Amino acid sequence: xxxxxxxxxxxxxxxxxxxxxxxxxxxxxxxxxxxxxxxxxxxxxxxxxxxxxxxxxxxxxxxxxxxxxxxxxxxxxxxxxxxxxxxxxxxxxxxxxxxxxxxxxxxxxxxxxxxxxxxxxxxxxxxxxxxxxxxxxxxxxxxxxxxxxxxxxxxxxxxxxxxxxxxxxxxxxxxxxxxxxxxxxxxxxxxxxxxxxxxxxxxxxxxxxxxxxxxxxxxxxxxxxxxxxxxxxxxxxxxxxxxxxxxxxxxxxxxxxxxxxxxxxxxxxxxxxxxxxxxxxxxxxxxxxxxxxxxxxxxxxxxxxxxxxxxxxxxxxxxxxxxxxxxxxxxxxxxxxxxxxxxxxxxxxxxxx
Numbered sequence: 001x002x003x004x005x006x007x008x009x010x011x012x013x014x015x016x017x018x019x020x021x022x023x024x025x026x027x028x029x030x031x032x033x034x035x036x037x038x039x040x041x042x043x044x045x046x047x048x049x050x051x052x053x054x055x056x057x058x059x060x061x062x063x064x065x066x067x068x069x070x071x072x073x074x075x076x077x078x079x080x081x082x083x084x085x086x087x088x089x090x091x092x093x094x095x096x097x098x099x100x101x102x103x104x105x106x107x108x109x110x111x112x113x114x115x116x117x118x119x120x121x122x123x124x125x126x127x128x129x130x131x132x133x134x135x136x137x138x139x140x141x142x143x144x145x146x147x148x149x150x151x152x153x154x155x156x157x158x159x160x161x162x163x164x165x166x167x168x169x170x171x172x173x174x175x176x177x178x179x180x181x182x183x184x185x186x187x188x189x190x191x192x193x194x195x196x197x198x199x200x201x202x203x204x205x206x207x208x209x210x211x212x213x214x215x216x217x218x219x220x221x222x223x224x225x226x227x228x229x230x231x232x233x234x235x236x237x238x239x240x241x242x243x244x245x246x247x248x249x250x251x252x253x254x255x256x257x258x259x260x261x262x263x264x265x266x267x268x269x270x271x272x273x274x275x276x277x278x279x280x281x282x283x284x285x286x287x288x289x290x291x292x293x294x295x296x297x298x299x300x301x302x303x304x305x306x307x308x309x310x311x312x313x314x315x316x317x318x319x320x321x322x323x324x325x326x327x328x329x330x331x332x333x334x335x336x337x338x339x340x341x342x343x344x345x346x347x348x349x350x351x352x353x
Contacts, residue, residue, distance in 0.1 A: 004030065004031050004128065005031055005043060005048065005067075007128055008020070008031065008043055008124065008125060008128065009043075009045055011124045011127075011128075012043070012044075012094065012124075015094065015119070015121065015124070016092060017092050017093065017094040017119060017121070018044055018046075018089075018090040018091055018092050018093060019042055019043060019044030019045075019046075019085065019088070019090045019093050019094065020042070020043045020044070020093070020094040020095070020096075020121065020124065021040060021041075021042055021081060021085075021093060021094065021095045021096070021100070021108070022040065022041040022042075022043060022096060022099075022125065023040050023095070023096055023099045023100045023104070024096055024098075024099040024125070025037065025039075026129075026295040026296045026299070027041075027096065027099075027125040027126070027129075028040075028041045028050075029223060029295055030125060030128070030129050030295055031043065031125065032050070032063070032064055032067060032068065034060070034063040034064060035223055037052075037056060038052065038053065038055075038056070039051060039052040039056065039060075040052075040077065040081060041068070042081065042084060042085065044088060044090055046088045046089070046090070047069060047088055048067060048068040048069065049068060049069050049070075049071055049084055050064055050068040050069070050070050050071065051071050051073050051077055051080060051081060051084075052070070052071075052072070052073065053072065053073050053074075053077075054072055054074075057070055057072045071084065076107065078104055078107035078108045078111060079107070079111045081108055081111075082107075082108045082109075082110075082111030082112045083111065085112065085116055086112065086115055086116060090116055091115075091116045091117065092116070092117055092119055093112075093116055093117065093118055093119065094118075094119050094120075094121040094124070095108075095118055095119070095120060095121065096121060096122075096124075096125075097120035097121060097122055098122065105118065123300070126299065126300050127300070129294055129295065129299060129300070130292060130299075130300050130301055130312070130314075130315055131312060131313075131314035131315065132294060132314050132315070132316050132338075133314075136224060136294060137316070137338060139221050139222055139223070139224035140221075140224045140225070140226065140293065140294065140316055140336075140338075140347070141347060142179070142221045142224075143180070143184070143218070143219045143220065143221035143224055143225055143226035144219075144226040144228070144336055144347045144348055146175050146178045146179060146180050146219040146221065146226070147175070147217055147218055147219045147226045147227075147228045147348075148228065148348050149174075149178060150171050150174045150175050150178070150217055150219070151215060151217065151228060151230050153170075153174050154167060154170060154171055154174070154215065154232070155232060157170050158207065158213050158232045158233070158234050159207065159234060160206070160207055160208055160209045160234050160235070161206055161207065162206065162207050163203075163204050163205065163206050163207070164189040164190070164191055164194070164202040164203055164204070164205050164207070165189075165202050165203065165204055167189040167202075167207075167213070167215070168187045168189050168202050171183075171187050171189075171215070171217055172187065175217075175219045178219075179221065180219035180220055180221055181220050181221060181222055181223075182219075182220040183217070183218065183219060183220060184217075184218030184219055184220045184225035184226060184227060184297045185218055185225075185227075185297050186201070187202070187215075187216070187217045187218075188200055188201075188202065188214065188215065188216035188217070188229075189202045189213065189214075189215055190202070190213070190214040190215075190216075190330070191205060191207045191208070191211060191212070191213045191214075191234070192205070192207070192208055192211040192212070192213075192329065193327060193328065193329065195212050195213070195214040195231070195324075195329045195330040195331075196324045196325055196326055196327065196328060196329055196330040197324070197330070198286075198287060198322065198324060198330070198332070200214075207234045208234065209234060209235050210233070210234060210235035210236045210237075210238070211233070211234055211235070211329070212231050212232070212233055212237075212241055212329050212330075212331070213231070213232045213233065213234060214229065214230075214231050214330060214331070214332060215229065215230055215231075215232065216228075216229040216332070216334065217229075218293075218297055223295055224294060224295060225293050225294065225295070225296065225297040226293065226336060226347075227293050227297050227318050227334060227336060228334055228335065228336065228348055229320060229332045229333060229334035230333065230334075231245065231331050231332070231333065240328075241329060241331070244281070244323050244325070244329075244331045245331050245333075247275070247276060247279045247281065247323065248276070248321050248322060248323055248331045248332065248333050249333055250275060251272040251273075251275045251276050251321040252272065252319055252320075252321050252333050252334075252335065254271045254272055254275050255268050255269070255271050255272035255289060255290075255319045255321065256319055256335070256337060256344070256346060257271075258271040259311060259319075259337060259339065259343075259344045260311065260339075260343055260344065261310075261311055261312060261313050261339060261341065262310050262311065262312075263310060263311050264307075264308055264309070264310055264311075265301060265302075265303055265304070265307040265308070265309055265310070265311060266304070266305050266306065266307055266308055268289065268303060268311070268319075269288070269289040269303060269304055269305045269307075270305065272289050272319070272321045273285065273289065273305065273321075276321060276323065281323045284323045284324050284325060285321060285322055285323055285324075286324075287322070288302060288303055288304040289303045289304060289319060289320065289321060290303030290317050290318040290319045290320050290334075291303060291317060291318055292315065292316065292317045293316055293317060293318060293336060294316060301315060301317060303317055303318070303319070311339055312339065313339050313340055313341045314338075314339065315338075315339045316336060316337070316338050316339075316347075317336070317337060318334050318335065318336050318337075319334070319335055319336075319337060320332055320333065320334035320335075321333065335347070335348050336348060
């Protein structure tokens with residue numbers, strides 16, 4: 001825990017900041033290794049202060065002993081945060097511009113009374129979170145294992161007459177019994193033409209004979225997430241569905257074979273997207289190729305054609321090419337990979353070097 005905060009101190013020094021007000025639950029959880037709920041975390045070399053209300057103070061004291069002082073927020077939390085900053089003598093205080101609401105920013109700024117400046121920051125903690133530690137990888141792997149088991153389990157329920165929402169219920173029940181603390185996101189079950197919607201909201205629609213059923217599911221294992229997508233069938237597969245499936249599968253495999261340390265992220269996206277375009281379906285693949293997964297199901301790095309950053313060991317992200325044919329069906333196949341010093345590990349499959 002202390003090492004994570006020490007790494008953040010180095011970033012604050014680079015930005016000429018005396019401290020940082022963290023308001024993202026995921027970022028606070030990362031820094032403290034404690035599941036943050038309705039809290040704020042002031043990080044500075046003078047003191048680390050965890051602000052929360054009476055519902056969580058005793059629990060926080062037990063979990064953050066020797067790491068942070070706990071301040072119970074009776075009344076305005078923003079007034080308490082501002083006065084704490086002033087009491088510590090902080091003059092340039094960073095805040096997470098994506099996470100702190102404007103109304104909250106205004107309240108803190110007002111209480112500082114021009115004695116200190118609030119400085120917007122972007123991605124200071126998220127940058128640290130991109131490289132997963134062994135403890136994090138272990139939890140992610142467990143989340144993936146639960147999710148893969150759920151996809152194997154659900155096959156027997158993909159039957160004509162079953163409703164999408166029934167399939168969701170079976171999946172949610174299964175992952176809980178397998179040890180998941182929650183689902184990582186709202187599970188997607190999209191049957192027939194609904195599968196052409198990338199993020200379909202499950203309905204009471206009944207599965208029909210001989211149609212694809214796209215399932216996108218993730219498990220939350222003590223804060224760490226997984227995200228896998230498979231397309232199953234309620235019977236026979238049409239020749240067009242088979243053709244599209246194999247194009248998407250090959251596009252995924254081409255991207256995975258491209259992944260290794262020091263390779264540009266946009267090159268990985270291109271390896272997959274170029275193949276789908278060559279096959280004549282480029283216009284039907286509109287979203288990014290993938291995204292980082294960890295404390296959040298969508299986090300850095302963003303796997304897209306616009307990301308020129310290079311891949312580094314310790315990154316965990318998805319590869320999820322797709323083709324969506326409006327009014328017909330959609331095929332998306334999604335795996336998660338862990339980048340190692342030697343190559344990558346496909347977390348739901350084999351090791352690739």
